[in-house]
Amino acid sequence: MYDNDTEPTFPTDLLTIDQLSPAALSRLLDRAARIKAGEEAARLDDRTVAMVFEKPSTRTRTSFEAGVTALGGHPTFLGQDDIHLGHGEPIKDTARALSQYVGAIVARLNSHDDLTELAAHADVPVVNALTERAHPCQTLADLLTLRELAAESGGSLSDVTLAWVGDGNNVARSLVVGCALAGVDLRVATPEGYGVDDDAVAAARAAGGEPTLFDSAEAAVAGADAIYTDVWMSMGEGESRAEKLPAFEGFQVGEDLLGGGAKLMHCLPANRGEEVTDDALESEQSVVWQQAGNRKPTQQALLLELLGE
Numbered sequence: 001m002y003d004n005d006t007e008p009t010f011p012t013d014l015l016t017i018d019q020l021s022p023a024a025l026s027r028l029l030d031r032a033a034r035i036k037a038g039e040e041a042a043r044l045d046d047r048t049v050a051m052v053f054e055k056p057s058t059r060t061r062t063s064f065e066a067g068v069t070a071l072g073g074h075p076t077f078l079g080q081d082d083i084h085l086g087h088g089e090p091i092k093d094t095a096r097a098l099s100q101y102v103g104a105i106v107a108r109l110n111s112h113d114d115l116t117e118l119a120a121h122a123d124v125p126v127v128n129a130l131t132e133r134a135h136p137c138q139t140l141a142d143l144l145t146l147r148e149l150a151a152e153s154g155g156s157l158s159d160v161t162l163a164w165v166g167d168g169n170n171v172a173r174s175l176v177v178g179c180a181l182a183g184v185d186l187r188v189a190t191p192e193g194y195g196v197d198d199d200a201v202a203a204a205r206a207a208g209g210e211p212t213l214f215d216s217a218e219a220a221v222a223g224a225d226a227i228y229t230d231v232w233m234s235m236g237e238g239e240s241r242a243e244k245l246p247a248f249e250g251f252q253v254g255e256d257l258l259g260g261g262a263k264l265m266h267c268l269p270a271n272r273g274e275e276v277t278d279d280a281l282e283s284e285q286s287v288v289w290q291q292a293g294n295r296k297p298t299q300q301a302l303l304l305e306l307l308g309e
Contacts, residue, residue: 010305013119013126017136017178018203025181032144032301042309044073047103051077054110060129063295095121125306135171138267139178140298145291158183163224165189165217168196171230176200180209187212189220191247217251228265229253229275254280263287
């Protein structure tokens with residue numbers, strides 16, 4: 001499915017992680033590592049990046065704003081009260097207007113379909129900063145983190161075994177495909193009825209991967225190098241806590257699941273005492289802050305690639 005040329009081409013936009021080929025993903029991670037090490041000279045001088053956010057954000061907004069600013073660009077934030085996407089103005093009109101002012105659009109929207117429409121009518125690159133369907137920017141940071149962990153023992157991403165424990169949500173869907181592209185051995189443990197959807201598994205297989213699916217957290221984490229979890233209730237989810245949470249008994253990540261020495265990953269924010277224990281997050285095995293920090297260089301690398309810098 002993917003062209004493995006030494007000079008991979010990048011998509012016009014990044015709405016889902018499977019828009020990247022394995023070669024393009026590898027180059028992006030290489031560039032992110034150089035940025036993090038202070039070895040990248042490319043800049044976004046005088047480029048303005050619009051940040052259209054319908055949902056709250058701490059890490060995504062701050063990492064994009066800090067990253068664009070550090071590269072000499074100018075982030076401009078448009079929150080839910082500043083812009084009415086599809087309400088009062090058609091999405092295509094908003095896309096065309098913003099394209100007159102900015103070099104790229106970073107969008108965190110309630111609807112992935114709205115994001116797709118925005119990208120279809122924009123004349124500048126559009127980046128998915130989270131929808132209910134996908135979170136590709138998080139996956140980029142996750143893969144850089146795993147690459148760094150593997151390098152500590154002289155390995156690479158293809159040597160990593162990662163276990164996802166919890167809900168098959170938007171983060172999990174992107175991770176399943178991203179791990180396939182990067183050659184990471186991924187195991188996914190979810191309660192019955194809350195697994196990663198068939199489309200994500202199919203996309204992972206198309207990328208050359210084969211995630212192993214479990215209904216037991218203990219089975220999934222055996223021999224894993226890292227264990228990844230996320231909140232059990234996602235933003236804007238219709239199902240109530242009382243309806244959903246009982247199904248997740250046995251899926252909390254604590255010191256018992258980490259007993260094999262695996263590192264702990266979490267995209268944050270965390271509900272301490274729910275999907276993960278406080279002790280686990282504060283343990284020496286936790287790499288969640290390294291993971292959060294990697295949002296900035298991976299997103300910087302992404303913008304530079306999309307803008308041809």
